[in-house]
Amino acid sequence: MSETPSGIGVVLAAYGRGALVLAGDEPVHCALAGRKLRVVCGDEVEWRRDANAPPTVHSVAPRRNGLERIDARGRAEPVAANIDRLAIVVAPRPEPDWFVVDRYWAAALQVAIDGLLIVNKGDLDGTSIADEIANYRRLGLAVAEVGCRTGAGIEDLRVRLAAGATVLVGQSGVGKSTLVNSLVPAADAQTAELTRDREGRHTTTTARRYRLGADAAIVDAPGVRDFAPPARIARAAERGFVEIGALSVQCRFGDCQHLREPGCAVRAAVDTGTISARRYESYRRLLRLYVRFATR
Numbered sequence: 001m002s003e004t005p006s007g008i009g010v011v012l013a014a015y016g017r018g019a020l021v022l023a024g025d026e027p028v029h030c031a032l033a034g035r036k037l038r039v040v041c042g043d044e045v046e047w048r049r050d051a052n053a054p055p056t057v058h059s060v061a062p063r064r065n066g067l068e069r070i071d072a073r074g075r076a077e078p079v080a081a082n083i084d085r086l087a088i089v090v091a092p093r094p095e096p097d098w099f100v101v102d103r104y105w106a107a108a109l110q111v112a113i114d115g116l117l118i119v120n121k122g123d124l125d126g127t128s129i130a131d132e133i134a135n136y137r138r139l140g141l142a143v144a145e146v147g148c149r150t151g152a153g154i155e156d157l158r159v160r161l162a163a164g165a166t167v168l169v170g171q172s173g174v175g176k177s178t179l180v181n182s183l184v185p186a187a188d189a190q191t192a193e194l195t196r197d198r199e200g201r202h203t204t205t206t207a208r209r210y211r212l213g214a215d216a217a218i219v220d221a222p223g224v225r226d227f228a229p230p231a232r233i234a235r236a237a238e239r240g241f242v243e244i245g246a247l248s249v250q251c252r253f254g255d256c257q258h259l260r261e262p263g264c265a266v267r268a269a270v271d272t273g274t275i276s277a278r279r280y281e282s283y284r285r286l287l288r289l290y291v292r293f294a295t296r
């Protein structure tokens with residue numbers, strides 16, 4: 001009598017109506033049982049292979065946490081589940097959109113996971129991005145400088161990522177998939193040449209999780225033009241900006257939004273240059289977005 005093969009696995013990649021599941025040591029393509037079942041990269045699932053049927057995911061364990069984005073209508077949409085670290089990748093080229101970096105860091109702060117700024121393409125001239133990087137460092141965001149092309153910093157990065165699950169995020173073309181290939185040579189993730197059409201075939205289209213040593217995983221996420229984390233609490237925007245959150249206790253009003261209120265310590269700090277005007281503008285844009293999508 002043969003037993004029905006079954007087990008607990010981790011979703012390596014989620015597709016429309018199926019998922020690639022790491023079952024034991026083997027990636028298995030699974031169907032999803034039921035129309036309501038939704039899985040995302042990093043979910044822990046229960047799968048089973050009944051006679052004459054493809055392997056199928058039957059249930060999803062509750063998520064420990066997750067990275068979510070808001071869609072065009074302001075609804076939360078999961079990107080990856082059960083993660084320990086958000087690594088935001090930038091490079092001298094393509095030119096960084098710092099507002100996107102701010103919002104990813106805000107997402108990490110809001111869900112209380114570690115943030116890390118990875119500066120890739122160390123072989124290129126980094127003068128144009130040095131000031132912003134220095135400001136993030138000053139604010140307490142960890143920074144790792146690497147170069148996939150030269151191999152610089154890759155082994156140090158491997159040590160920093162040696163425990164837990166890390167999601168690589170950032171604009172298209174910064175080198176996320178190239179980084180994955182440097183760290184996990186067996187990954188063979190598709191990468192694009194910067195000169196190639198960005199909509200071309202070699203861009204990453206689905207979040208894909210890889211094993212990184214014995215105790216760690218790394219998720220290669222698709223590049224984005226824009227990103228915003230959903231607001232779970234009223235002061236979510238402030239929660240995402242450490243320097244604003246820290247000063248807000250000195251504002252005259254306890255519910256100060258740091259816009260035009262009198263006695264605002266945040267505005268005063270922007271006026272004296274203690275808080276970067278660009279970061280403050282970033283905060284205002286996120287706050288405006290949250291006000292627009294707030295449930296009435």
Ligand SMILES: Nc1nc2c(ncn2[C@@H]2O[C@H](COP(=O)(O)OP(=O)(O)OP(=O)(O)O)[C@@H](O)[C@H]2O)c(=O)[nH]1
Nearest residue numbers: 121148149173175176177178191192193194204223
């Ligand atoms: N000069 C230089 N180019 C690099 C380096 N690392 C990656 N690249 C190049 O950057 C381009 C984009 O790399 P990808 O790894 O595909 O970028 P990605 O972030 O995964 O892009 P999406 O999947 O579209 O989000 C490729 O042409 C890489 O060869 C580096 O250290 N230096």
Ligand SMILES: [Mg+2]
Nearest residue numbers: 176177203204
């Ligand atoms: Mg990619």
Ligand SMILES: [Zn+2]
Nearest residue numbers: 251256258264
């Ligand atoms: Zn204020």
